[in-house]
């Protein structure tokens with residue numbers, strides 16, 4: 101790559117080793133969730149949400165169970181302001197939900213923010229200013245002390261306006277661009293803000309440490325969080341919040357490790373919408389907890405519906421591979437995965453009380469409103485008999501013998517391979533019907549009559565090459581007699597007949613389904629299936645289907661198909 105020398109690591113490790121978080125294996129309880137969809141998510145949309153869209157989105161967040169929701173930057177635009185006023189004036193904020201608003205550290209903006217909050221019972225007022233080396237040098241062109249002044253003066257302004265506004269206000273401070281800030285300085289500026297606010301047990305303060313831009317591997321962010329958590333003044337009266345973005349694709353890992361390191365609260369968005377590569381995705385974080393048996397305290401029991409609303413309102417798309425929510429994430433195409441999943445389901449039926457451990461599926465799709473059928477098993481040239489047989493059984497009720505599943509599996513894969521496409525269930529069904537069921541050429545079954553003396557004796561009426569004829573055979577059973585008649589009169593040979601049957605309900609009617617496998621002289625197995633309301637007819641049809649398939653695949657097929665004559 102050219103120009104690599106242009107880049108260097110633009111993050112700062114803590115001055116002391118801060119890696120106690122490494123000794124923790126998992127997260128044992130849900131953090132406090134704060135949705136920032138309507139602020140950080142909204143400010144990153146090509147077209148920000150309208151008032152009506154924001155109201156619908158807000159209601160969805162409430163229904164999911166968020167207790168803290170950043171509703172916007174009320175000083176930013178008329179829509180933002182009106183939205184907040186509508187929530188307050190129309191009494192749309194449930195008692196157990198706290199709204200949060202963001203403001204820069206500028207007098208007129210803070211003033212307007214408090215105006216927008218008039219009549220709210222309670223709110224988090226979130227103050228931020230950038231503290232990173234890059235922003236100090238390039239954007240603000242200010243010394244560290246001048247940057248501290250911006251934060252401290254903003255903190256004081258929050259106190260001033262809160263004192264003259266009715267309502268219960270919690271203060272939050274973010275050293276924006278925390279991850280590009282020297283850790284001692286980040287700690288210092290947070291402590292200086294805390295000195296202004298003087299948090300108490302009754303009046304806690306939120307310190308939010310954003311990975312505004314993610315610059316490092318997740319363990320660095322975790323260490324930065326642990327360092328601040330360990331050295332922050334008033335720690336027991338501070339709620340330590342984290343706010344990861346996803347620039348390096350590690351938003352989830354950043355959040356999870358930061359929780360181990362002391363993060364108690366998480367700001368993120370549904371499906372990770374947000375600036376650039378997005379904010380951390382709360383759906384994934386919550387369902388990761390769920391998959392470990394920890395109640396995430398958010399309701400994601402109907403992900404398809406949430407996804408539909410999210411896509412409609414934001415005009416963003418959830419990627420097919422998005423954890424838990426993506427269209428394809430509970431789908432297996434490849435043979436060995438399908439085989440393991442179908443066996444896993446079967447094992448689960450027999451071991452109901454075991455925890456979920458179906459191979460390849462981290463959670464039961466049903467728990468988030470997803471389906472198994474047609475969703476999990478999809479068929480292409482990478483698929484195998486397990487998945488193909490499962491699909492035919494689940495969707496159409498055909499429970500093929502194991503060896504026939506294999507034979508059918510190869511037939512289906514071949515079609516998919518040659519057509520270079522995924523096959524839909526109805527196409528798979530058609531391949532089955534055309535390839536195995538009631539096959540009538542070159543030898544057609546018309547009827548039979550049986551008599552039983554010592555042995556079964558059958559008179560079989562068949563048609564070959566437009567010629568109808570009766571043939572007879574004897575055997576130990578009816579099928580044996582028919583099989584002998586056909587072998588003798590058609591001059592064909594097969595052995596090792598295997599048989600399976602089951603009933604199939606179609607509407608109010610019941611059909612008998614029979615499967616027969618026979619081996620030709622070279623030991624190759626050929627399969628047929630018969631479907632008929634009568635069980636005997638269904639087994640005869642299965643035998644004819646298997647024989648016809650054998651004849652067609654052998655060299656003699658042309659003979660029988662065109663100029664076959666009876667012996």
Ligand SMILES: CC(=O)SCCNC(=O)CCNC(=O)[C@H](O)C(C)(C)COP(=O)(O)OP(=O)(O)OC[C@H]1O[C@@H](n2cnc3c(N)ncnc32)[C@H](O)[C@@H]1OP(=O)(O)O
Pocket residue numbers: 140143173175176177203204205206209228229230239240250276312
């Ligand atoms: C990481 C984040 O997501 S932070 C949140 C970002 N979100 C947004 O900015 C969306 C909403 N913002 C807006 O609509 C507008 O920026 C407004 C209304 C807040 C302010 O608008 P304006 O004053 O016209 O412009 P702008 O934001 O560009 O202001 C830049 C000025 O504010 C200063 N500034 C920027 N952030 C801050 C801050 N947090 N505290 C104090 N001053 C700040 C800049 O240094 C600059 O100062 P200068 O005029 O002396 O050069």
Ligand SMILES: CC(C)C(=O)C(=O)O
Pocket residue numbers: 140202228274276277308310311312313343345
């Ligand atoms: C305002 C802050 C928390 C922010 O959105 C960020 O740093 O990404």
